[in-house]
Amino acid sequence: MTIEVNGRTVEWKNNETVTRLLKRIGYVFPLVFVKINDSVIPRKDFLHVTIPDKAVIKVIHMISGG
Amino acid sequence: MGIAGIGGLGSNAAVALARAGVGHLVLVDFDVVEEDNLDRQYYFHDQIGKLKSDALTETLHRINPSLDCITHQVKLERGSMEIPFKDVDVVLEGLDNAETKATFIEEILLKLPGKPLVAASGVAGYGKPDRISTLQMGNFYLCYDEKAKSSEEDVLIASHVALMANWEADLALRIILGEHHDH
Numbered sequence: 001m002t003i004e005v006n007g008r009t010v011e012w013k014n015n016e017t018v019t020r021l022l023k024r025i026g027y028v029f030p031l032v033f034v035k036i037n038d039s040v041i042p043r044k045d046f047l048h049v050t051i052p053d054k055a056v057i058k059v060i061h062m063i064s065g066g
Numbered sequence: 067m068g069i070a071g072i073g074g075l076g077s078n079a080a081v082a083l084a085r086a087g088v089g090h091l092v093l094v095d096f097d098v099v100e101e102d103n104l105d106r107q108y109y110f111h112d113q114i115g116k117l118k119s120d121a122l123t124e125t126l127h128r129i130n131p132s133l134d135c136i137t138h139q140v141k142l143e144r145g146s147m148e149i150p151f152k153d154v155d156v157v158l159e160g161l162d163n164a165e166t167k168a169t170f171i172e173e174i175l176l177k178l179p180g181k182p183l184v185a186a187s188g189v190a191g192y193g194k195p196d197r198i199s200t201l202q203m204g205n206f207y208l209c210y211d212e213k214a215k216s217s218e219e220d221v222l223i224a225s226h227v228a229l230m231a232n233w234e235a236d237l238a239l240r241i242i243l244g245e246h247h248d249h
Contacts, residue, residue, distance in 0.1 A: 031164045031165060031167075031168045032168075033168050033171060033172065035203055038203065038204055040172065040175045040176060042172055042176065043168070043172070058201075058203060060187065060201065060208060060210065060212075061164075061187070061212065062164040062165075062167045062168040062171075062187050063164055063187045063188045063189070063190070063211075063212075063214050063215070063216050063217075064162060064163050064164040064167075064190070064216040064217045064218060065074075065162060065188070065189035065190035065214070065216060065217035065220075065222055065227075066071060066073050066074050066075045066076075066160055066161055066162035066163075066167075066186070066189050066217075066222075066227075
């Protein structure tokens with residue numbers, strides 16, 4: 001019962017939303033971009049999309065500059 | 067090839083792509099060239115005041131007179147950002163603000179699924195080129211320095227911005243030549 005977040009193994013919690021997971025693992029950047037098992041999760045859905053067991057998650061933060 | 071934003075990233079990437087022989091470019095930017103763009107963007111002092119899309123087209127035509135350049139002088143707004151890029155083979159993101167970058171990436175991935183997208187995050191700073199790497203997720207490639215500060219807290223410098231821009235252009239070339247793979 002674990003998930004992988006940016007290559008790191010993290011305990012899976014039943015019914016945990018993207019927002020709660022980001023808070024639990026300390027990803028506090030406001031402009032993150034999340035993919036769960038290759039699906040892009042729109043930011044408006046972070047509050048209700050839950051993390052499936054064994055999910056492979058990528059959290060990327062966007063930094064200003066260009 | 068479509069380029070969203072032709073500031074530091076987009077203008078330098080466009081020049082690299084034109085020199086490499088890319089024949090069709092779609093350039094999307096609403097801005098005009100200002101004096102303080104000249105520290106990193108591919109414009110010249112005598113182009114100050116011109117629309118970036120016109121100034122860059124002029125420069126690209128000096129490199130390759132037969133280059134086909136389509137320009138859109140529009141501000142990319144949430145909800146319709148993908149429209150200018152529907153028909154391109156690869157989208158290259160050259161936007162500056164983190165919020166706009168995140169929204170743009172989200173819209174391209176969700177509305178044009180399967181469309182290859184190359185973006186950059188962490189462009190500010192200098193002196194640590196080794197931190198740049200490529201993150202690939204399917205058809206989305208991100209030129210990324212996760213330890214970089216934002217441009218509000220650090221400088222934007224020609225050498226580093228051009229590195230990231232050329233990194234993006236280099237990936238885009240590989241994609242357009244059909245040599246990319248899902249993983």
